[in-house]
Amino acid sequence: MTALWGVTVSGPIWKRIAFYGAVLAAGASAAEIEALRAKMAAFAVQYANPLYRLPMTFSEIFPVGVLVSVISAALLRNSRFLSARKV
Incomplete structure (x- = not known):
């Protein structure tokens, strides 16, 4: 042990x-x-080895970043979401 x-x-x-x-x-x-x-x-x-660690770290973080970006873009594309004027 x-x-x-x-x-x-x-x-x-x-x-x-x-x-x-x-x-x-x-x-x-x-x-x-x-x-x-x-x-x-x-x-x-x-x-x-940084040449091993860098792609591994990228593959862990990248999908989360893409998901957050897609959700943000979808929400912000809607003019009623976080609008400056009252609807």
């Missing part, structure tokens, strides 16, 4: 502890835990 704490990933420590606790509580074998540790370590190495 001490090998699990050597993994460095971004995010709050309590989320990692809860995740590993769930894996351990599920009755994972030592081999499964080691495979998970190796997978998380490989992800941490990839995420340290």
